[in-house]
Each structure stands twice: as C-alpha cells, then as structure tokens.
Amino acid sequence: MIGTRKLGELEVGAQGLGCMGMSQAYGVRGDDAESIATIHRALELGVTLLDTADVYGAGANEELVGRAIAGKRDQVVLATKFGIVLGAEGQQVRGDAAYVRQCAEDSLRRLGVDHIDLYYQHRVDPAVPVEETWGALSELVAEGKVRHLGISEASAETIRRAHAVHPVTALQSEWSLWTRGIEDEVVPACRELGIGIVPFSPLGRGFLTGSITKVDELPSDDMRRNLPRFAEGNLDRNLRIVEALRKLAAEKGVTAGQLALAWVQSRGVDVVPIPGTKRRKYLEENVAAAALELSEADIRSIEAAVPAEAVAGERYPAALARNVGK
Template sequence: MKQRRLRDLEVSAIGLGCMGMSAFYGSADEEEGVKTIQRALELGIDFLDTAQMYGPLTNESLVGRAIKGRRDAYVIATKFNYRMDNAVPGDMSTVGPQDGSAEHVRNSVHGSLKRLGTDYIDLYYQHRVDPKVPIEETVGALAELVAEGKVRHIGLSEAAAETIRRAHAVHPITAVQTEYSLWTRDPEAEVLPTCRELGIGFVPYSPLGRGFLAGRFASPEDLDEGDFRRTGPRFTGENLKANLGLAEKVKEIAQEKGVTPAQLAIAWVLAQGEDLVPIPGTKRRTYLEQNAAAADVELTKDDLARIDAELPKVAGERYDEAGMRTVNR
C-alpha cells in the first residue's frame, strides 16, 4: 500500500472507516469487524477512523480489541463531540448535547484512551464544531493534550473554511475530515483550497457515497432496519430515482476501465491530490480487499474529464435539515 502525508503524519493512502462495524448501518458482526481491522494491516492499511459517537462508545472498544498487541503498527484517529456522561454503550438515546468546551475536551480523551487500550491517540478530531464555544477554546484544550503526549495530532471534522483558519492560528491542524466523493463535491469551493493554502491534510469520508456509488443497494428496502440511509434525502423518492442514474454512470465507466464501481470512486478521490486520504468504511473483509485495490487504479486526464462531463449532478442534501445544520460550521 502506498503512503501519503497528512501534514506531518504519514499514513496509508487509503484508510479504513470503522463506523459501520458498530453503528448507523444496521446489523453488525463484531468478530468480522475485528478481523477486518486486522486484515487491513496485512494489506498495508494502517489508518483507522473511529469516534466516541459510533455505538456510542462501542466502536472505540471494538477497535481497541482489534489492535491489541499491535497498537504501534496502526495510526488511530478518533473524535469527540457529544457529552457521554450518561451514555449507555450502544444506546444513542443516552447521548448528551454537543460540547466543545475545554473541560469536555480534557474529560473526553480519557474515555477514548481507555476504550482504545492505548496511552496516546495519533489524530484527535472535533467531530462537529460547537457554535456555542469559540473554536479557539476547543483547540487550545486540544493543544494542551498534545503537550501532555495524550494526543499527537489535532483534526477538525465538517468545519467551515473560516473556522479552520481560526483553529490553525491557535495550533497547527493536521487534518480536516469532510464528506467528499463523486456525489459530494462542495468542499472544492472553500474547504479544500483553505486546507491546501495552510498545508493541512484532507480526509474524505464516505468516498463511496455511503455505499450507493458502489452499487451495493438500489432501494431503501435493500437496507437493514435501523440503517439511517433508509430515510436519507438522497436515498428516497424522486432523489433516489435521479441518483440511480448517477450510480449507473459510475458503473458504466468502471466496467470500461475493468474495475469495480467502488474502485473507480475511490480512485477518483485519490486522483484529486496527494494530500487526500479517503477512508472508505466497511465491516467486511471482502469489501476491504476490493477497496484496497483502488490504490493501484490509474485514472488518466481523459478519464477524469469524462467523469466531470458525464456524471449527472446529485439530487438531495447529504443529511436531513437537522443534520445539515451541523456541517460546514
């Protein structure tokens, strides 16, 4: 597996999003999740992405199990945001409000360290920007964790360009994580250029359009009960009909290249710059192995121009109205 740099943090060119092993995407097999994380390292994928929110709490524990005895071989990224004071593992209804205060930053890290079974976190993100707390306070507390050795690098997720600038002025930001794919290209307007201006790495999540671009489902009925995509704006009604055409075009181009639709989608993200490290999520070794092979797919200038010219625009927002209020802040 090729390597890339997120500022001064070296990671595999493709990471592994672990969220679906525990949350949001319906049923999950914890043992298969552990084996998928361990198989990732065999394939050269050392960059794992988790969060307190995933489960809640259970995904960090799963990752901790999987990396036991090999901790230093992995680069672990996790995230804090919502208060977990009364959170019951696996019960989203027990999660508290978001809190970007310095006190919460300091308290949150200890829980993550314990669940992950480690004494340091390679990359610690604020999962969503808290509009009630100045970003300078949040990042100042994160900087203290770096000084203490509990955190090695700081990141932001779904932050607006101006917020990134303010945060970076307090302490160097290593990476910004935002949804980015063939059907979510809004970071190209401001966020990605700002990261490049400041020398910050960029971590696209959901590079497969939450599995839709990979052709893994074509209707909400194809998904498990409890899968949040069943009611997502892009996966229902007229938006779904329009977006099936987009997925079909990805499939068509992929077939002509002799690759899977998922590999084409990941290769497209990789082709957008050496400072991007996509983290396709999966809970199965089979899909992990297919995704890893995308690092060797070469897209020519003609391929990229054709994709730009022929792919229809996506229909619908990424999240519902409440979810959209939490991004690009």
C-alpha cells in the same frame, strides 16, 4: 501493499479504514470477529489509519478497535473524535474545554492506549469559541496524550482560527463524486495551510457501488433510510448516475465503487480517503482502487458521467445539517 501519503507531517497509508459501520449506522451491528479480522487484514495491506469516534456505537466502536489493535499498536495510526452528543433531542455538539479533556480520557480508556495519534473535533460547537476548544486540545498534545489534531466538517474560516491556536494536521469531511461542497473554499484553505484531507463516505455511503437500488432493501435500522438522497424520487434520479458510472467502470474492468474511490484518491497526494467496511471482501476491493491510475481523460469522463449538479437531494436532513460547515 498500498503506498503512503502525508497528512501534514503525519505519514499514513494512502487509504484508511472507516470503522463506524462495524458498530452502528448501516444496519444490524456486524460480527465483531469479522470486523476485527477486517482490521487485521487492513494492516497487512498497508492501511494504517484507523478511524473511529466516541459516539460510534456509544463507545462500543472504540472498544472494538482497541481489541483489534492490542499487540499491534505500532502498526496503527489511530484516529478518533469527540464533540457529538446524542440525547433525547437528537444530535447536539459540545466543545467546551472540560468536555474535551473528559472525552479524551474516556477514549484513551476505551481504546486501551496511552495516546491518540490523530484527535478530531467531530463537529464545531457554535456556542463555544473554537479557540477555547483548541486551547484544551493543545494542552492534550503538550501532555503527550494526543500527537496530532484534526477537525471535521468545519468551514474554511473555522479551520483558519483553529490552525492559529495549534496546527491542524487533517480535515475530515465528506467528499465523493456526489458530495463536492468542500472543493471551492475548504480544500484551498487546507492546501494553503498544509493540512491533509481525509474524505469520509468516499463511496457516497455505499450508493456509488451500485449495491443499493431500493430503500426497502436496507435494514430497518439503517440510517440511510432517513437521508434525503435515498428518498423516493431522489433515489431513482441518483440511480441514473450510478448506471453511468458503472458503464465507465466496466470499460476499465473495475467496479463502479472502485472507479468512484479512485477518483477521490486522484484528488491529490494530500488526500487519504477512509472508506468504511466491516468485511474483508470489500476492504480488499477498496484497497485495490488505490492502485488504479486515472488519466486526465478518465477524470473528465467520470465527472461528465457524474456531474455534481445532477445529484438529487441534500446530504442530510435538517436536524443533522445544522451542525455541518460551522
């Protein structure tokens, strides 16, 4: 069993579980029975924070999580998100008040629950003042349909504006050894305001595990085929980083992925990473990293082996990057 940490006033297991990959993004959809077994095993290990979103699998992921937690609701801190709309023109964002309410009602129905523990604004809509979005969210809290509010991939300024309307419990953003953009402004703002931090993709979309060496090895429908860091040229440079990480991990008798995840866990007691997996084997490997203690010397060695400036390629292609950090 892993310990617990606090996101604002919300107590959760020290590591959460990202459920997205059970329904989309990383290749052919997984086996639902194994995914549900993975969620059940997570709960047994003390992983209480389950993370999904209305856009994952066009609602299928929420339905899957809902089936998995039936009869186990009191063991779960259930997080979902709204705000990303996928259409003919690609990824769009909505944050108007009517849409917020519609999304919440739809998520409650798909999940089969009467309340959402942590409800995130998935992306900030630049066309709608964040005060309008958060006014609608605060109404959902007042009605008991949502318990806590979060925001994802937002700027420090937007986080402050949202927090002024209703307390922000958690920020969810990408944070790992190869994605450290939130460290200068966003993390300090969260800590000033008492907001917990939930890093997604703490394993660099699986890359930091060392399991990906060629893009051709990925399924044809895997989203990583379209990410700049996996592109020809960038991939080879980034593989050198993983090799350096692997050598350090071997010295400690752990995997590269476990060392990378332990580094994220070490960023503070207000940090609860949500590595994603759809298999029990990898879940157990990830959870073991929560118990791995790193000394200051370990951290210096890791950061020297994987310096932020050595990472080749942007996080996202331009079409997705435009909705980040607003």
